[in-house]
Amino acid sequence: MVDEFIVTPWRVEGKIDYARLIEHFGTSPIDDELLNRLIRDAGEKHHLLTRRIFFSHRDLDKVLDDWESGKGFFLYTGRGPSGPMHIGHIIPFYFTKWLQDRFKANVYIQLTDDEKFLEEERGLTLEDTRRWARENALDIIAVGFDPDRTFIFQDTEYIRNMYPLALKVARKINFSWVRAVFGFDMQTNIGMSFYPAIQVVPSLFERRRCLIPCAIDQDPYWRVQRDIAESLGFYKTAAIHSKFLPPLTGPVGKMSASRPESAIYLHEDEKSIRKKIWKAYSGGQPTAELHRKLGGNPEIDVAFQWLYFFFEPDDVKLKKLEEDYRAGKILSGEMKLILTEKVLKFIEEHRARREEAKELLHLYMYDGELAREMWRKIHE
Ligand code: TRP
Numbered sequence: 001m002v003d004e005f006i007v008t009p010w011r012v013e014g015k016i017d018y019a020r021l022i023e024h025f026g027t028s029p030i031d032d033e034l035l036n037r038l039i040r041d042a043g044e045k046h047h048l049l050t051r052r053i054f055f056s057h058r059d060l061d062k063v064l065d066d067w068e069s070g071k072g073f074f075l076y077t078g079r080g081p082s083g084p085m086h087i088g089h090i091i092p093f094y095f096t097k098w099l100q101d102r103f104k105a106n107v108y109i110q111l112t113d114d115e116k117f118l119e120e121e122r123g124l125t126l127e128d129t130r131r132w133a134r135e136n137a138l139d140i141i142a143v144g145f146d147p148d149r150t151f152i153f154q155d156t157e158y159i160r161n162m163y164p165l166a167l168k169v170a171r172k173i174n175f176s177w178v179r180a181v182f183g184f185d186m187q188t189n190i191g192m193s194f195y196p197a198i199q200v201v202p203s204l205f206e207r208r209r210c211l212i213p214c215a216i217d218q219d220p221y222w223r224v225q226r227d228i229a230e231s232l233g234f235y236k237t238a239a240i241h242s243k244f245l246p247p248l249t250g251p252v253g254k255m256s257a258s259r260p261e262s263a264i265y266l267h268e269d270e271k272s273i274r275k276k277i278w279k280a281y282s283g284g285q286p287t288a289e290l291h292r293k294l295g296g297n298p299e300i301d302v303a304f305q306w307l308y309f310f311f312e313p314d315d316v317k318l319k320k321l322e323e324d325y326r327a328g329k330i331l332s333g334e335m336k337l338i339l340t341e342k343v344l345k346f347i348e349e350h351r352a353r354r355e356e357a358k359e360l361l362h363l364y365m366y367d368g369e370l371a372r373e374m375w376r377k378i379h380e
Contacts, residue, residue, distance in 0.1 A: 012217055022055075025219045029055065041068065047315070048310070053309055059209070060240055067103060076107070076212050079136050081116055087343070091245060100146060109153070110155065112195075112198070113155055115155070141360055145364070148368050162202075169204075169228060222239045245309050246306075247302075248276055266347060273347065283304065298322045306343075
């Protein structure tokens with residue numbers, strides 16, 4: 001990406017200008033009309049939509065055409081199992097579950113243990129990424145997907161059923177093209193140049209339109225998919241893109257494992273969660289007196305931003321927090337405590353469901369209705 005920020009599938013840095021990303025990637029903003037149509041078809045609104053956290057799309061209008069005409073569509077999303085998951089990772093899965101519930105859609109979830117092994121800078125062994133795939137699957141199952149409409153698979157295991165399609169996709173993509181789209185160079189290992197074919201395959205799992213909820217950094221894969229899908233007799237995939245949950249450390253870049261203080265992990269204990277939020281970047285004034293007098297800036301206050309993104313779904317309550325913060329009636333420390341309680345409650349509930357997920361793993365990966373169908377299937 002240009003000048004002061006970078007967004008690629010491997011790197012997100014700088015202060016992101018999302019309007020310019022839409023232009024640069026050639027996607028479309030979700031305008032009011034499309035938003036209202038989606039909400040009408042879903043039968044309820046979702047704050048990730050109304051607050052424009054999911055802000056960009058490709059062909060979402062065509063997905064709704066297909067749904068309204070009774071043809072339906074399916075959902076596909078994924079996770080690169082490079083380590084433990086944090087709150088920013090799990091939010092798109094909660095949104096995907098909402099879409100599944102509202103549209104009764106099948107969901108395919110790819111765990112890319114191959115991809116995270118091939119990314120050499122990560123220094124992970126294949127055994128590491130395969131183990132993380134299992135760990136991450138539990139967090140994803142904890143989100144509560146419908147076990148008969150969901151198939152979770154890890155690439156190194158499900159590859160037998162993907163390989164024929166991956167080959168057909170790969171033969172349509174030449175090296176100079178992936179080099180341009182993904183920024184590969186002559187030192188990049190050859191596994192990486194084949195990998196995009198693998199990430200494209202699940203978007204071809206059904207002969208109807210696929211909708212991919214994901215963070216905007218994954219869009220380059222869908223660009224490639226859309227260039228080749230029709231020539232193989234499939235639909236171009238649709239996508240709905242999210243912004244990144246801002247790092248606790250300030251409004252720059254995305255949360256990452258190399259900066260553990262920037263994120264809250266789903267397995268973290270209460271003490272460390274409290275401490276991280278307490279140290280979060282704030283939009284307040286240097287002293288309480290000044291804050292009471294001048295007020296704070298919710299636009300850069302990370303605690304408020306997290307409430308806006310996910311943790312305070314109630315618009316009326318959120319508005320009051322914003323106004324009171326601006327007016328200096330709420331101090332930064334108070335905002336952080338409000339967020340802390342919400343995060344702790346969320347994590348506690350998520351973790352209880354993750355415990356239950358251990359008994360359910362086989363359903364999502366092997367024995368559920370959709371899983372069984374997918375293991376029976378060998379692509380033509
Ligand atoms: N490449 C993604 C990552 O590194 C994982 C992934 C695979 C994915 N398929 C996807 C993400 C589909 C979103 C949608 O995290």
